[in-house]
Amino acid sequence: MVRSTHGPSTTPELSRSQQEPGRGGEAGAPAHxxxxxxxxxxxxxxxxxxxxxxxxxxxxxxxxxxxxxxxxxxxxxxxxxxxxxxxxxxxxxxxxxxxxxxxxxxxxxxxxxxxxxxxxxxxxxxxxxxxxxxxxxxxxxxxxxxxxxxxxxxxxxxxxxxxxxxxxxxxxxxxxxxxxxxxxxxxxxxxxxxxxxxxxxxxxxxxxxxxxPGAPSDRPGLDIPGTVVVSAGLFCIVYGFSNAQQHAWGAISTWGFLLVGVVLLVAFVWWQRRAVHPxxxxxxxxxxxxxxxxxxxxxxxxxxxxxxxxxxxxxxxxxxxxxxxxxxxxxxxxxxxxxxxxxxxxxxxxxxxxxxxxxxxxxxxxxxxxxxxxxxxxxxxxxxxxxxxxxxxxxxxxxxxxxxxxxxxxxxxxxxxxxxxxxxxxxxxxxxxxxxxxxxxxxxxxxxxxxxxxxxxxxxxxxxxxxxxxxxxxxxxxxxxxxxxxxxxFRPGVPRAPEAAPEESATPAAI
Structure with a gap:
Protein backbone atom coordinates (compact mmCIF):
# COMPACT_ATOMS: atom_id res chain seq x y z
CA MET A 1 0.00 0.00 0.00
CA VAL A 2 1.30 3.46 -0.88
CA ARG A 3 1.67 5.55 2.22
CA SER A 4 2.34 9.18 2.71
CA THR A 5 5.72 10.53 3.69
CA HIS A 6 4.35 13.39 5.71
CA GLY A 7 2.75 13.89 9.04
CA PRO A 8 -0.85 14.07 10.22
CA SER A 9 -3.64 14.40 7.70
CA THR A 10 -4.61 17.94 6.81
CA THR A 11 -8.28 16.95 6.81
CA PRO A 12 -9.27 15.45 10.18
CA GLU A 13 -12.95 15.71 9.41
CA LEU A 14 -12.51 13.29 6.53
CA SER A 15 -10.14 11.07 8.47
CA ARG A 16 -12.93 10.30 10.92
CA SER A 17 -15.29 9.22 8.18
CA GLN A 18 -12.61 7.09 6.61
CA GLN A 19 -12.47 4.88 9.67
CA GLU A 20 -16.20 4.27 9.95
CA PRO A 21 -17.19 0.72 9.10
CA GLY A 22 -19.13 0.46 5.91
CA ARG A 23 -18.29 3.94 4.82
CA GLY A 24 -14.64 4.30 4.19
CA GLY A 25 -13.50 0.79 3.48
CA GLU A 26 -9.82 0.37 4.17
CA ALA A 27 -8.10 2.85 6.43
CA GLY A 28 -6.66 5.79 4.57
CA ALA A 29 -9.11 5.67 1.65
CA PRO A 30 -11.71 8.42 1.24
CA ALA A 31 -15.21 7.28 2.11
CA HIS A 32 -16.51 8.94 -1.03
CA PRO A 213 -7.38 19.93 0.23
CA GLY A 214 -3.77 20.21 1.20
CA ALA A 215 -0.24 19.72 -0.09
CA PRO A 216 2.60 17.57 1.25
CA SER A 217 4.36 19.24 4.15
CA ASP A 218 7.73 17.93 2.94
CA ARG A 219 7.34 19.02 -0.65
CA PRO A 220 10.65 19.71 -2.42
CA GLY A 221 11.50 22.84 -4.37
CA LEU A 222 10.65 23.15 -8.05
CA ASP A 223 13.42 22.12 -10.43
CA ILE A 224 13.27 25.19 -12.68
CA PRO A 225 16.23 24.27 -14.98
CA GLY A 226 14.84 20.77 -15.42
CA THR A 227 11.36 22.14 -16.13
CA VAL A 228 12.64 24.50 -18.82
CA VAL A 229 14.86 21.89 -20.48
CA VAL A 230 12.30 19.05 -20.60
CA SER A 231 9.45 21.34 -21.69
CA ALA A 232 11.59 22.72 -24.51
CA GLY A 233 12.75 19.21 -25.46
CA LEU A 234 9.24 17.78 -25.59
CA PHE A 235 8.05 20.83 -27.54
CA CYS A 236 10.76 20.28 -30.15
CA ILE A 237 9.98 16.57 -30.45
CA VAL A 238 6.21 17.07 -30.85
CA TYR A 239 6.70 20.05 -33.19
CA GLY A 240 9.24 18.22 -35.32
CA PHE A 241 7.00 15.23 -35.88
CA SER A 242 3.93 17.42 -36.40
CA ASN A 243 5.87 19.49 -38.94
CA ALA A 244 6.76 16.32 -40.85
CA GLN A 245 3.12 16.06 -41.90
CA GLN A 246 3.56 19.13 -44.13
CA HIS A 247 7.28 19.24 -44.89
CA ALA A 248 9.81 16.65 -45.96
CA TRP A 249 11.81 14.77 -43.34
CA GLY A 250 14.89 16.37 -44.91
CA ALA A 251 13.65 19.88 -44.10
CA ILE A 252 15.55 21.60 -41.31
CA SER A 253 12.23 22.57 -39.73
CA THR A 254 11.65 18.84 -39.24
CA TRP A 255 14.97 17.15 -38.46
CA GLY A 256 16.42 20.25 -36.83
CA PHE A 257 13.70 20.37 -34.18
CA LEU A 258 13.90 16.61 -33.67
CA LEU A 259 17.67 16.77 -33.17
CA VAL A 260 17.43 19.66 -30.72
CA GLY A 261 14.64 17.84 -28.87
CA VAL A 262 16.72 14.68 -28.46
CA VAL A 263 19.74 16.69 -27.25
CA LEU A 264 17.58 18.54 -24.71
CA LEU A 265 16.02 15.32 -23.40
CA VAL A 266 19.48 13.76 -22.98
CA ALA A 267 20.57 16.90 -21.13
CA PHE A 268 17.44 16.62 -18.96
CA VAL A 269 18.33 13.06 -17.91
CA TRP A 270 21.88 14.18 -17.13
CA TRP A 271 20.56 17.05 -15.01
CA GLN A 272 18.07 14.86 -13.12
CA ARG A 273 20.99 12.78 -11.80
CA ARG A 274 22.51 15.91 -10.26
CA ALA A 275 19.56 18.11 -9.27
CA VAL A 276 18.83 18.48 -5.57
CA HIS A 277 15.07 18.39 -6.19
CA PRO A 278 14.69 16.72 -9.62
CA PHE A 490 7.53 -7.00 -17.48
CA ARG A 491 8.32 -9.21 -14.51
CA PRO A 492 6.63 -12.62 -14.46
CA GLY A 493 4.10 -13.35 -11.77
CA VAL A 494 1.55 -11.33 -9.85
CA PRO A 495 2.56 -7.68 -9.20
CA ARG A 496 4.14 -7.32 -5.78
CA ALA A 497 2.57 -5.02 -3.22
CA PRO A 498 4.89 -2.04 -2.77
CA GLU A 499 6.54 -1.76 0.61
CA ALA A 500 6.37 1.48 2.52
CA ALA A 501 9.62 3.06 3.50
CA PRO A 502 10.42 2.77 7.22
CA GLU A 503 10.12 6.48 7.81
CA GLU A 504 6.75 6.74 6.10
CA SER A 505 3.69 7.21 8.27
CA ALA A 506 0.37 5.51 7.82
CA THR A 507 -1.60 8.65 7.23
CA PRO A 508 -3.19 9.18 3.84
CA ALA A 509 -1.63 11.63 1.42
CA ALA A 510 -3.23 15.01 1.18
CA ILE A 511 -4.71 15.42 -2.24
Missing part, protein backbone atom coordinates in the same frame (compact mmCIF):
# COMPACT_ATOMS: atom_id res chain seq x y z
CA UNK A 33 -13.77 7.56 -3.30
CA UNK A 34 -16.21 6.14 -5.88
CA UNK A 35 -17.72 9.58 -6.31
CA UNK A 36 -14.17 10.89 -6.64
CA UNK A 37 -13.68 8.36 -9.44
CA UNK A 38 -16.75 9.77 -11.23
CA UNK A 39 -15.32 13.30 -11.00
CA UNK A 40 -11.90 12.16 -12.23
CA UNK A 41 -13.51 10.19 -15.05
CA UNK A 42 -15.45 13.21 -16.30
CA UNK A 43 -12.32 15.36 -16.29
CA UNK A 44 -10.20 12.71 -18.01
CA UNK A 45 -12.86 12.10 -20.66
CA UNK A 46 -12.94 15.82 -21.42
CA UNK A 47 -9.16 15.96 -21.90
CA UNK A 48 -8.91 12.78 -23.99
CA UNK A 49 -11.85 13.38 -26.30
CA UNK A 50 -10.67 16.92 -26.99
CA UNK A 51 -7.75 15.44 -28.93
CA UNK A 52 -10.21 14.13 -31.57
CA UNK A 53 -13.53 15.98 -31.19
CA UNK A 54 -12.18 19.05 -33.00
CA UNK A 55 -11.04 16.93 -35.97
CA UNK A 56 -14.67 16.40 -36.98
CA UNK A 57 -15.41 20.13 -36.62
CA UNK A 58 -12.42 21.31 -38.67
CA UNK A 59 -14.07 21.42 -42.13
CA UNK A 60 -16.97 23.52 -40.78
CA UNK A 61 -14.63 25.79 -38.82
CA UNK A 62 -12.45 26.25 -41.90
CA UNK A 63 -15.42 27.31 -44.04
CA UNK A 64 -16.64 29.81 -41.46
CA UNK A 65 -13.31 31.34 -40.43
CA UNK A 66 -11.70 31.10 -43.86
CA UNK A 67 -8.27 29.66 -43.05
CA UNK A 68 -6.24 27.64 -45.53
CA UNK A 69 -5.55 23.91 -45.71
CA UNK A 70 -1.95 24.62 -44.72
CA UNK A 71 -3.07 26.41 -41.56
CA UNK A 72 -5.66 23.80 -40.66
CA UNK A 73 -3.22 21.49 -38.88
CA UNK A 74 -2.41 24.17 -36.30
CA UNK A 75 -5.84 23.83 -34.72
CA UNK A 76 -4.82 20.29 -33.75
CA UNK A 77 -1.07 20.84 -33.36
CA UNK A 78 -1.40 23.82 -30.99
CA UNK A 79 -3.21 21.61 -28.48
CA UNK A 80 -0.70 18.77 -28.82
CA UNK A 81 2.31 21.07 -28.49
CA UNK A 82 1.16 22.74 -25.28
CA UNK A 83 -0.20 19.54 -23.77
CA UNK A 84 2.78 17.35 -24.56
CA UNK A 85 5.48 19.83 -23.59
CA UNK A 86 3.99 20.92 -20.25
CA UNK A 87 2.76 17.60 -18.84
CA UNK A 88 5.75 16.88 -16.61
CA UNK A 89 5.64 20.41 -15.23
CA UNK A 90 1.90 20.04 -14.58
CA UNK A 91 2.47 16.75 -12.78
CA UNK A 92 5.17 18.17 -10.54
CA UNK A 93 3.03 21.22 -9.81
CA UNK A 94 0.34 18.87 -8.51
CA UNK A 95 2.87 17.31 -6.13
CA UNK A 96 4.04 20.72 -4.91
CA UNK A 97 0.86 22.72 -4.30
CA UNK A 98 -1.72 19.96 -3.90
CA UNK A 99 -3.68 17.89 -6.39
CA UNK A 100 -7.07 19.33 -5.54
CA UNK A 101 -5.77 22.84 -6.24
CA UNK A 102 -4.21 21.97 -9.59
CA UNK A 103 -7.22 19.84 -10.55
CA UNK A 104 -9.62 22.73 -10.00
CA UNK A 105 -7.29 25.27 -11.64
CA UNK A 106 -6.96 22.96 -14.64
CA UNK A 107 -10.74 22.63 -14.94
CA UNK A 108 -11.34 26.39 -14.76
CA UNK A 109 -8.58 27.17 -17.25
CA UNK A 110 -9.71 24.45 -19.66
CA UNK A 111 -13.29 25.74 -19.53
CA UNK A 112 -12.26 29.36 -20.13
CA UNK A 113 -10.02 28.35 -23.03
CA UNK A 114 -12.87 26.29 -24.52
CA UNK A 115 -15.24 29.25 -24.26
CA UNK A 116 -12.72 31.50 -26.01
CA UNK A 117 -12.24 28.92 -28.77
CA UNK A 118 -15.97 28.44 -29.22
CA UNK A 119 -16.50 32.17 -29.64
CA UNK A 120 -13.37 32.66 -31.77
CA UNK A 121 -13.97 35.30 -34.47
CA UNK A 122 -10.89 34.32 -36.46
CA UNK A 123 -8.24 31.64 -36.96
CA UNK A 124 -5.64 33.25 -34.67
CA UNK A 125 -7.95 33.33 -31.64
CA UNK A 126 -8.98 29.72 -32.27
CA UNK A 127 -5.35 28.53 -32.33
CA UNK A 128 -4.52 30.54 -29.20
CA UNK A 129 -7.50 28.99 -27.41
CA UNK A 130 -6.42 25.50 -28.42
CA UNK A 131 -2.92 26.15 -27.06
CA UNK A 132 -4.46 27.34 -23.77
CA UNK A 133 -6.58 24.19 -23.66
CA UNK A 134 -3.44 22.12 -24.02
CA UNK A 135 -1.62 24.06 -21.29
CA UNK A 136 -4.42 23.67 -18.76
CA UNK A 137 -4.97 20.07 -19.86
CA UNK A 138 -1.33 19.44 -18.94
CA UNK A 139 -2.15 20.61 -15.41
CA UNK A 140 -5.44 18.73 -15.23
CA UNK A 141 -4.57 15.28 -16.62
CA UNK A 142 -1.75 14.31 -14.20
CA UNK A 143 -3.73 15.73 -11.27
CA UNK A 144 -6.64 13.45 -12.17
CA UNK A 145 -4.55 10.28 -12.38
CA UNK A 146 -2.58 11.03 -9.21
CA UNK A 147 -5.86 11.69 -7.35
CA UNK A 148 -6.97 8.25 -8.46
CA UNK A 149 -3.67 6.75 -7.31
CA UNK A 150 -3.93 8.24 -3.83
CA UNK A 151 -7.67 7.60 -3.44
CA UNK A 152 -7.57 3.85 -4.17
CA UNK A 153 -4.98 1.89 -2.22
CA UNK A 154 -6.76 -1.43 -1.64
CA UNK A 155 -5.56 -3.77 -4.47
CA UNK A 156 -9.03 -5.04 -5.38
CA UNK A 157 -10.66 -1.62 -5.44
CA UNK A 158 -7.65 -0.16 -7.21
CA UNK A 159 -8.12 -2.75 -9.95
CA UNK A 160 -11.75 -1.76 -10.47
CA UNK A 161 -10.93 1.96 -10.45
CA UNK A 162 -8.08 1.65 -12.91
CA UNK A 163 -10.18 -0.60 -15.13
CA UNK A 164 -12.73 2.21 -15.45
CA UNK A 165 -10.02 4.84 -15.89
CA UNK A 166 -8.22 2.74 -18.49
CA UNK A 167 -11.45 2.33 -20.44
CA UNK A 168 -11.93 6.10 -20.46
CA UNK A 169 -8.34 6.72 -21.54
CA UNK A 170 -8.63 4.23 -24.38
CA UNK A 171 -12.16 5.00 -25.53
CA UNK A 172 -12.09 8.78 -25.18
CA UNK A 173 -10.72 9.35 -28.66
CA UNK A 174 -13.52 7.30 -30.23
CA UNK A 175 -16.12 9.04 -28.07
CA UNK A 176 -14.70 12.35 -29.31
CA UNK A 177 -15.31 11.32 -32.92
CA UNK A 178 -18.93 10.42 -32.17
CA UNK A 179 -19.66 13.48 -30.06
CA UNK A 180 -17.93 15.77 -32.55
CA UNK A 181 -20.04 14.33 -35.37
CA UNK A 182 -23.29 14.77 -33.43
CA UNK A 183 -22.54 18.34 -32.35
CA UNK A 184 -21.28 19.44 -35.77
CA UNK A 185 -24.16 17.88 -37.69
CA UNK A 186 -27.03 18.88 -35.42
CA UNK A 187 -25.81 22.06 -33.70
CA UNK A 188 -22.66 23.89 -34.79
CA UNK A 189 -18.91 23.23 -34.88
CA UNK A 190 -18.45 25.71 -32.02
CA UNK A 191 -20.29 23.32 -29.70
CA UNK A 192 -17.35 20.93 -30.02
CA UNK A 193 -15.60 23.46 -27.76
CA UNK A 194 -18.57 24.74 -25.76
CA UNK A 195 -19.42 21.19 -24.63
CA UNK A 196 -16.33 21.27 -22.41
CA UNK A 197 -18.05 23.86 -20.21
CA UNK A 198 -20.62 21.23 -19.25
CA UNK A 199 -17.97 18.62 -18.42
CA UNK A 200 -15.83 21.15 -16.53
CA UNK A 201 -18.74 22.49 -14.48
CA UNK A 202 -19.83 19.00 -13.39
CA UNK A 203 -16.27 17.98 -12.44
CA UNK A 204 -15.54 21.30 -10.71
CA UNK A 205 -18.70 21.20 -8.58
CA UNK A 206 -17.96 17.64 -7.48
CA UNK A 207 -14.25 18.25 -6.95
CA UNK A 208 -14.82 21.36 -4.87
CA UNK A 209 -17.14 19.43 -2.58
CA UNK A 210 -15.47 16.04 -2.32
CA UNK A 211 -11.73 16.31 -2.89
CA UNK A 212 -9.47 16.75 0.13
CA UNK A 279 11.55 17.35 -11.64
CA UNK A 280 11.43 13.64 -12.54
CA UNK A 281 13.17 11.54 -9.87
CA UNK A 282 14.78 8.64 -11.71
CA UNK A 283 13.39 6.26 -9.08
CA UNK A 284 9.99 6.81 -10.76
CA UNK A 285 11.17 5.23 -14.03
CA UNK A 286 13.70 2.82 -12.54
CA UNK A 287 11.23 0.05 -11.69
CA UNK A 288 10.97 -2.54 -14.51
CA UNK A 289 7.21 -2.86 -14.45
CA UNK A 290 6.75 0.88 -14.34
CA UNK A 291 9.20 1.48 -17.18
CA UNK A 292 7.52 -1.22 -19.27
CA UNK A 293 4.15 0.43 -18.61
CA UNK A 294 5.39 3.81 -19.85
CA UNK A 295 6.72 2.18 -23.03
CA UNK A 296 3.45 0.28 -23.52
CA UNK A 297 1.48 3.54 -23.35
CA UNK A 298 3.91 5.18 -25.79
CA UNK A 299 3.74 2.39 -28.39
CA UNK A 300 -0.01 1.80 -28.12
CA UNK A 301 -0.60 5.57 -28.37
CA UNK A 302 1.33 5.62 -31.64
CA UNK A 303 -0.70 2.76 -33.08
CA UNK A 304 -4.10 3.79 -31.71
CA UNK A 305 -4.13 7.40 -32.93
CA UNK A 306 -3.06 6.16 -36.35
CA UNK A 307 -5.99 3.80 -36.71
CA UNK A 308 -8.51 6.44 -35.63
CA UNK A 309 -7.13 8.85 -38.22
CA UNK A 310 -6.98 6.51 -41.22
CA UNK A 311 -10.07 4.45 -40.43
CA UNK A 312 -12.01 7.73 -40.14
CA UNK A 313 -10.75 8.74 -43.59
CA UNK A 314 -11.65 5.33 -44.97
CA UNK A 315 -15.20 5.36 -43.64
CA UNK A 316 -15.92 8.92 -44.77
CA UNK A 317 -14.13 8.97 -48.13
CA UNK A 318 -14.47 5.36 -49.30
CA UNK A 319 -17.63 4.13 -47.58
CA UNK A 320 -19.13 7.67 -47.68
CA UNK A 321 -20.23 7.67 -44.04
CA UNK A 322 -21.42 10.89 -42.42
CA UNK A 323 -19.50 12.20 -39.38
CA UNK A 324 -22.19 10.86 -37.05
CA UNK A 325 -22.26 7.43 -38.71
CA UNK A 326 -18.45 7.32 -38.51
CA UNK A 327 -18.57 8.01 -34.79
CA UNK A 328 -21.25 5.37 -34.25
CA UNK A 329 -19.12 2.85 -36.16
CA UNK A 330 -16.45 3.10 -33.44
CA UNK A 331 -18.88 2.27 -30.61
CA UNK A 332 -18.30 -1.53 -30.71
CA UNK A 333 -14.60 -0.87 -30.13
CA UNK A 334 -15.50 1.31 -27.14
CA UNK A 335 -17.81 -1.33 -25.68
CA UNK A 336 -15.24 -4.13 -25.93
CA UNK A 337 -12.49 -1.88 -24.57
CA UNK A 338 -14.57 -0.97 -21.50
CA UNK A 339 -15.50 -4.59 -20.71
CA UNK A 340 -11.95 -5.82 -21.29
CA UNK A 341 -10.43 -3.10 -19.12
CA UNK A 342 -12.69 -3.98 -16.20
CA UNK A 343 -12.10 -7.72 -16.56
CA UNK A 344 -8.34 -7.31 -16.92
CA UNK A 345 -7.70 -5.31 -13.76
CA UNK A 346 -10.19 -7.21 -11.62
CA UNK A 347 -9.65 -10.81 -12.71
CA UNK A 348 -6.60 -11.26 -14.94
CA UNK A 349 -3.81 -9.09 -13.50
CA UNK A 350 -4.34 -10.27 -9.88
CA UNK A 351 -4.11 -13.89 -11.08
CA UNK A 352 -1.51 -13.83 -13.86
CA UNK A 353 0.35 -10.53 -13.58
CA UNK A 354 1.14 -8.13 -16.42
CA UNK A 355 3.67 -10.22 -18.35
CA UNK A 356 1.20 -12.42 -20.26
CA UNK A 357 -1.52 -9.75 -20.50
CA UNK A 358 0.11 -6.64 -22.02
CA UNK A 359 2.15 -8.58 -24.65
CA UNK A 360 -1.04 -10.47 -25.58
CA UNK A 361 -2.82 -7.14 -25.98
CA UNK A 362 -0.01 -5.96 -28.27
CA UNK A 363 -0.33 -9.10 -30.43
CA UNK A 364 -4.11 -8.79 -30.67
CA UNK A 365 -3.87 -5.10 -31.58
CA UNK A 366 -1.22 -5.83 -34.18
CA UNK A 367 -3.39 -8.61 -35.61
CA UNK A 368 -6.32 -6.20 -35.84
CA UNK A 369 -4.20 -3.71 -37.77
CA UNK A 370 -3.02 -6.43 -40.18
CA UNK A 371 -6.65 -7.49 -40.64
CA UNK A 372 -7.60 -3.94 -41.62
CA UNK A 373 -5.21 -4.07 -44.58
CA UNK A 374 -7.84 -6.23 -46.33
CA UNK A 375 -10.41 -3.39 -46.41
CA UNK A 376 -11.32 -2.21 -49.91
CA UNK A 377 -14.07 -0.33 -51.77
CA UNK A 378 -16.42 -3.30 -51.61
CA UNK A 379 -16.04 -3.96 -47.88
CA UNK A 380 -19.07 -3.80 -45.63
CA UNK A 381 -19.15 -2.65 -42.04
CA UNK A 382 -20.62 -5.76 -40.39
CA UNK A 383 -18.48 -8.28 -42.25
CA UNK A 384 -15.20 -6.44 -42.72
CA UNK A 385 -14.83 -3.31 -40.54
CA UNK A 386 -16.40 -4.31 -37.23
CA UNK A 387 -14.51 -7.61 -36.63
CA UNK A 388 -11.01 -6.03 -36.59
CA UNK A 389 -12.40 -3.14 -34.54
CA UNK A 390 -13.65 -5.61 -31.92
CA UNK A 391 -10.25 -7.32 -31.87
CA UNK A 392 -8.52 -3.96 -31.48
CA UNK A 393 -10.79 -3.04 -28.57
CA UNK A 394 -9.88 -6.33 -26.89
CA UNK A 395 -6.15 -5.70 -27.35
CA UNK A 396 -6.21 -2.07 -26.22
CA UNK A 397 -8.29 -3.00 -23.18
CA UNK A 398 -5.59 -5.44 -22.09
CA UNK A 399 -2.86 -2.83 -22.60
CA UNK A 400 -4.34 0.37 -21.17
CA UNK A 401 -5.91 -0.84 -17.93
CA UNK A 402 -2.85 -2.87 -16.94
CA UNK A 403 -0.28 -0.23 -17.90
CA UNK A 404 -2.10 2.65 -16.21
CA UNK A 405 -2.35 0.63 -13.00
CA UNK A 406 1.28 -0.50 -12.84
CA UNK A 407 2.70 2.83 -14.05
CA UNK A 408 1.57 4.50 -10.84
CA UNK A 409 1.68 1.54 -8.43
CA UNK A 410 4.14 1.89 -5.58
CA UNK A 411 5.20 5.50 -6.23
CA UNK A 412 5.73 7.69 -3.19
CA UNK A 413 2.87 10.05 -2.42
CA UNK A 414 4.86 13.14 -3.37
CA UNK A 415 5.85 11.55 -6.71
CA UNK A 416 2.34 10.51 -7.75
CA UNK A 417 1.75 13.65 -9.81
CA UNK A 418 4.92 13.40 -11.89
CA UNK A 419 4.46 9.63 -12.38
CA UNK A 420 0.93 10.28 -13.62
CA UNK A 421 2.23 13.01 -15.90
CA UNK A 422 4.75 10.61 -17.41
CA UNK A 423 1.93 8.21 -18.32
CA UNK A 424 0.09 10.97 -20.15
CA UNK A 425 3.32 12.21 -21.73
CA UNK A 426 4.09 8.72 -23.03
CA UNK A 427 0.70 8.38 -24.70
CA UNK A 428 0.62 11.96 -26.03
CA UNK A 429 4.13 11.95 -27.50
CA UNK A 430 3.58 8.43 -28.84
CA UNK A 431 0.39 9.58 -30.53
CA UNK A 432 2.10 12.62 -32.07
CA UNK A 433 5.02 10.57 -33.36
CA UNK A 434 2.80 7.76 -34.63
CA UNK A 435 0.40 10.09 -36.42
CA UNK A 436 3.22 12.00 -38.12
CA UNK A 437 5.09 8.86 -39.16
CA UNK A 438 2.00 7.06 -40.42
CA UNK A 439 0.75 10.13 -42.27
CA UNK A 440 4.11 10.58 -43.99
CA UNK A 441 4.37 6.90 -44.90
CA UNK A 442 0.78 6.80 -46.18
CA UNK A 443 1.26 9.93 -48.30
CA UNK A 444 4.46 8.53 -49.80
CA UNK A 445 2.72 5.23 -50.55
CA UNK A 446 -0.12 7.01 -52.39
CA UNK A 447 2.34 9.11 -54.41
CA UNK A 448 4.36 6.02 -55.34
CA UNK A 449 1.19 4.16 -56.36
CA UNK A 450 0.09 7.01 -58.66
CA UNK A 451 3.52 7.34 -60.26
CA UNK A 452 3.25 6.58 -63.98
CA UNK A 453 -0.52 6.00 -63.81
CA UNK A 454 -3.32 8.11 -65.23
CA UNK A 455 -5.06 9.73 -62.21
CA UNK A 456 -8.59 8.58 -62.98
CA UNK A 457 -11.10 8.61 -60.07
CA UNK A 458 -10.80 4.82 -59.75
CA UNK A 459 -7.00 4.94 -59.64
CA UNK A 460 -7.00 7.79 -57.11
CA UNK A 461 -9.46 5.88 -54.93
CA UNK A 462 -7.25 2.80 -55.08
CA UNK A 463 -4.21 4.93 -54.20
CA UNK A 464 -6.05 6.08 -51.08
CA UNK A 465 -6.77 2.48 -50.10
CA UNK A 466 -3.13 1.62 -50.68
CA UNK A 467 -2.05 4.48 -48.40
CA UNK A 468 -4.42 3.31 -45.65
CA UNK A 469 -3.13 -0.24 -45.97
CA UNK A 470 0.45 1.00 -45.64
CA UNK A 471 -0.47 2.84 -42.44
CA UNK A 472 -2.16 -0.27 -41.02
CA UNK A 473 0.88 -2.44 -41.75
CA UNK A 474 3.17 0.03 -39.99
CA UNK A 475 0.77 0.21 -37.04
CA UNK A 476 0.93 -3.58 -36.88
CA UNK A 477 4.73 -3.28 -36.81
CA UNK A 478 4.50 -0.81 -33.88
CA UNK A 479 2.41 -3.28 -31.89
CA UNK A 480 4.73 -6.17 -32.78
CA UNK A 481 7.65 -4.16 -31.44
CA UNK A 482 5.53 -3.43 -28.37
CA UNK A 483 5.02 -7.16 -27.87
CA UNK A 484 8.76 -7.78 -27.82
CA UNK A 485 9.52 -4.88 -25.48
CA UNK A 486 6.78 -5.64 -22.96
CA UNK A 487 7.45 -9.39 -23.01
CA UNK A 488 11.09 -8.76 -22.15
CA UNK A 489 10.57 -6.03 -19.54
Missing amino acids: RWWVLCIIGIAQLMVVLDATIVNIALPSAQRELGFSDGDRQWVVTAYALAFGSLLLFGGRLADLIGRKTTFLIGLIGFAVASAIGGAAPNFEILVMARALQGAFGAVLAPSALSLLTTSFTDPRERGKAFGIYGAIAGAGAAVGLLLGGLLTEYLDWRWCLYVNLIFAFAAFAGGLRLLR LLPLRVVGDRDRGASFLAMFISGAGMFGVFLFLTYYMQRTLLYSPVKTGVAFLPLVAVLVVTSMTTTNALVPRFGAKPIVPTGMLLSGGAMAWMTTLDRDSTYAAHVMPPLLLLGLGLGLIFATSLNLATAGVRAHDAGVASALVNTSQQVGGSIGTALLNTLATSAATHYLSGKRPTPAVVAQAQLHSYSTAYWWSAAFFTFGFLITFLL
